[in-house]
Amino acid sequence: MSLGSKKINVLLCVTGGIAAYKAPHIVRGFVQLGWNVKVILTDSAEAFVSPMVLATLSSNRVWMDRDFLSIDGGSQIPHISLAEWADVVIIAPCTADTASRLAVGAGGKLLDSTVLATKAPVLVFPAMNVNMLYHPATRDNLKKLQELGYEVIDPDSGDLACGYEGQGRLPDREVIVEEAKRAVSMRDMEGLSVVVTAGPTREFMDPVRFISNPSSGKMGYSLAKTAWYRGADVELITGPVSMSSPHGVRVTKVVSALDMMDAAVESMAGCDIMVKAAAVGDYRFTSVSEKKIKRKGTDSVEITMINNPDIAAKLGSIKKPDQTLVGFAAETDNLLSNATEKLNSKGLDLIAANDLTEEGSGFDSETNNVTLLDREGSLKKISGTKEDVADMIWDRVLEIRGKS
Numbered sequence: 001m002s003l004g005s006k007k008i009n010v011l012l013c014v015t016g017g018i019a020a021y022k023a024p025h026i027v028r029g030f031v032q033l034g035w036n037v038k039v040i041l042t043d044s045a046e047a048f049v050s051p052m053v054l055a056t057l058s059s060n061r062v063w064m065d066r067d068f069l070s071i072d073g074g075s076q077i078p079h080i081s082l083a084e085w086a087d088v089v090i091i092a093p094c095t096a097d098t099a100s101r102l103a104v105g106a107g108g109k110l111l112d113s114t115v116l117a118t119k120a121p122v123l124v125f126p127a128m129n130v131n132m133l134y135h136p137a138t139r140d141n142l143k144k145l146q147e148l149g150y151e152v153i154d155p156d157s158g159d160l161a162c163g164y165e166g167q168g169r170l171p172d173r174e175v176i177v178e179e180a181k182r183a184v185s186m187r188d189m190e191g192l193s194v195v196v197t198a199g200p201t202r203e204f205m206d207p208v209r210f211i212s213n214p215s216s217g218k219m220g221y222s223l224a225k226t227a228w229y230r231g232a233d234v235e236l237i238t239g240p241v242s243m244s245s246p247h248g249v250r251v252t253k254v255v256s257a258l259d260m261m262d263a264a265v266e267s268m269a270g271c272d273i274m275v276k277a278a279a280v281g282d283y284r285f286t287s288v289s290e291k292k293i294k295r296k297g298t299d300s301v302e303i304t305m306i307n308n309p310d311i312a313a314k315l316g317s318i319k320k321p322d323q324t325l326v327g328f329a330a331e332t333d334n335l336l337s338n339a340t341e342k343l344n345s346k347g348l349d350l351i352a353a354n355d356l357t358e359e360g361s362g363f364d365s366e367t368n369n370v371t372l373l374d375r376e377g378s379l380k381k382i383s384g385t386k387e388d389v390a391d392m393i394w395d396r397v398l399e400i401r402g403k404s
């Protein structure tokens, strides 16, 4: 998703809304990603957040309106050098006042001139009282910003700092970071409809007991997120996991293998690419008791299980020639022969074979080592964080689709 191996430069512009108090937390989010962060504060924003905190957290000086026409920067013209430096400009929070200035192309403040001068994508996060937001003047200004090519992200709804209830809240930091990651990504999956399955399934025996597996869903979630960064329309069909739903992606929640099968078959009809990264249970209980099964006075219990349907094979059988079907093979032995057998028998176009016994691989790990095998027998080993691996899988999927 990134600009090669270059460290990304994010310019955070903070304006004088009450949500400016969240700016240090946003700076931390970008620093944690390893990005370089610089901050512009408007005069009014200084009343809400300390420049000292922002300078310390970003490890950079903070730029203020009084720096705009000062000779402090030596030969550097602040709004030009900041505009050139930025790979992405984020205005969060963006006040009604700043939106009105940007909508008419005003350049009287450091922030305004920097936004006029930059070629980087500009993301605007309006945050204000609900009546201010719905005022026709504000709505017109935000529409104008979209027409000017800025990305305007709708504020959240909830209780507002001004005591009102309604739309106007600054979205969570995760949303701001995700939108920024998307803004700096290449958009080579635009126009593609992608479905990713993720996480474990659960097979219930009675209302309080189930059998499952330790899949965290991280690989599938990374695939869904990176496809969204790259411009695809993404649906994530997920079993129960502890992660929150990724921003920008349509999420369908399922529990059992049968639920997963129904959802995947339904979504297969309209997608270009289906990636099956879920760890679907192979078996389910013959019957599910409606009431909790009580402990009996015996030393053991016998439980019968039956096979779940083979979702990959089912999808392979209904796949159309212009669709791409990708599977995962998580194995503890005979990795390549098992993966090749799965690739061929289930009509997959590509399989990501995963040795669960390898260090830095498999369930709940932050990283993954995967061998990609395609139908022509070509083999590619990839490894890295699950997000890096996801990107490399999409690269390979696009290559395969380019050939067909």
Ligand SMILES: Cc1cc2nc3c(=O)[nH]c(=O)nc-3n(C[C@H](O)[C@H](O)[C@H](O)COP(=O)(O)O)c2cc1C
Pocket (backbone or CB within 6 Å): 014, 015, 016, 017, 018, 019, 042, 043, 044, 045, 094, 095, 096, 097, 098, 099, 127, 128, 129, 132
């Ligand atoms: C306590 C207080 C809170 C404010 N909160 C907001 C806000 O959340 N959103 C907004 O658009 N304006 C808010 N304003 C108004 C802005 O501070 C004002 O319009 C200012 O001119 C914005 O300047 P700037 O956009 O250059 O930072 C608030 C004002 C005060 C006094």
